[in-house]
Amino acid sequence: MRILVFGATGSQQFNVIGEAKKKGAEVFAATSSEKSFEKLTQAGATPVLANLNDAAKILEITQGIDAIAFMIPVSLPNPFDGLQYSKNVIDAAKANGVSKIVWNTSGWLESQKVGSPVDDVKLDVRDYLKNSGVDYVIIEPTIYMENMMGAFCAPFITNEKKLAYPTPEAMPIGWIASRDVSAFVVEAIYNVDLKADAFKISGMENLKGNDLATQFSKGVDEEIVYYPQKPNEFGDILKPFVGEAGAASVAAYYESLQNATEYPPKFNSKMNEILEKLPVEMTSLAQWAHDNKNYFIK
Known part of the structure; x- marks a missing residue:
């Protein structure tokens, strides 16, 4: 192949x-x-x-x-x-x-x-x-665990023991590891029965902000708390990477989430059905944090 x-x-x-x-x-x-x-x-x-x-x-x-x-x-x-x-x-x-x-x-x-x-x-x-x-x-x-390695998040973990992300604490997310997504891609290539298919994939845990921080803390063996970052603060950090217009657009999206009464779904509760067609060994948030501890904890 x-x-x-x-x-x-x-x-x-x-x-x-x-x-x-x-x-x-x-x-x-x-x-x-x-x-x-x-x-x-x-x-x-x-x-x-x-x-x-x-x-x-x-x-x-x-x-x-x-x-x-x-x-x-x-x-x-x-x-x-x-x-x-x-x-x-x-x-x-x-x-x-x-x-x-x-x-x-x-x-x-x-x-x-x-x-x-x-x-x-x-x-x-x-x-x-x-x-x-x-x-x-x-x-x-859904949202990559690797996003936490970004400049808007990682320094807060390293310096302040805060997991900064611009989503409300109450919004649950099925975070997924990049390696797992790549494994899905490869399994899809090799599965000859799949010829016109689409799969919405997520991690196996649907974590609100505090739950995310708890699982991350388990992985790095340090107490990390969730910090729902203000969208404009997030946007300011993002500007050097994506430009002013790009940062403003992303910040506006997160601002809309702060004011939302209903959050967009970021978790697939039927992942087990997908795993039957695309067998991937999924990575938990705690395992991912453990594997990348040295990136965050100096």
Whole structure:
């Protein structure tokens, strides 16, 4: 099995390399920068230089590929570019006889367009993929545990023993580990019965803020308390990474959650049914925190 991975330099798709290698796959990883070659090679992939906006190059690198693990880049200056980039990959896959595309959507898809370019474009991508004639599986993860490693959270844990996140304490979330999502992607590639399927996945624990802090504390063996971060504070920390407009947009979303009487679902209570089709050993929040203790506790 020859698998081509997009987004492998980032935390959301990097573990696809290792999970695919466990299955004996030959893994290729697309990157737009030669600076990533060493990281990808050390992980066991063959790096290939390509930009998603270069349709001819995408057509070239998908020759001889059996399956594609795809993800739209997270921070596009123009989110609507994500549709054309996706079309380039899907069209190339169809032209070259790629047997399956597994798309990690970086979040649960909305039921309809909501006026957010980042979310709305994914619905267009989904429709294009469904109508392409290529076999596909869509993997929709909830919120990554790795988000806690971000600059808006990790320093608070390290310096103040507070787990900072801009969601209300009362909002439950089924946090999921990046490695688990990658394992779902790979299992979906290898399951020949899945040809036009979508799965909303989450972790196995539906944790409110204080519960999250309790499980995190167990993992790092230190008392950490939940700190419901103010959206504007979160946005200010985020600005250097995603720009002022991007930070304002994200902060506005979290501001709406602070005032909500009903929270959007971030947990799938039927994960056991999905695990029957895609057998993945799930990571608990406490186990993840334990595994990454040295990142947070100096």
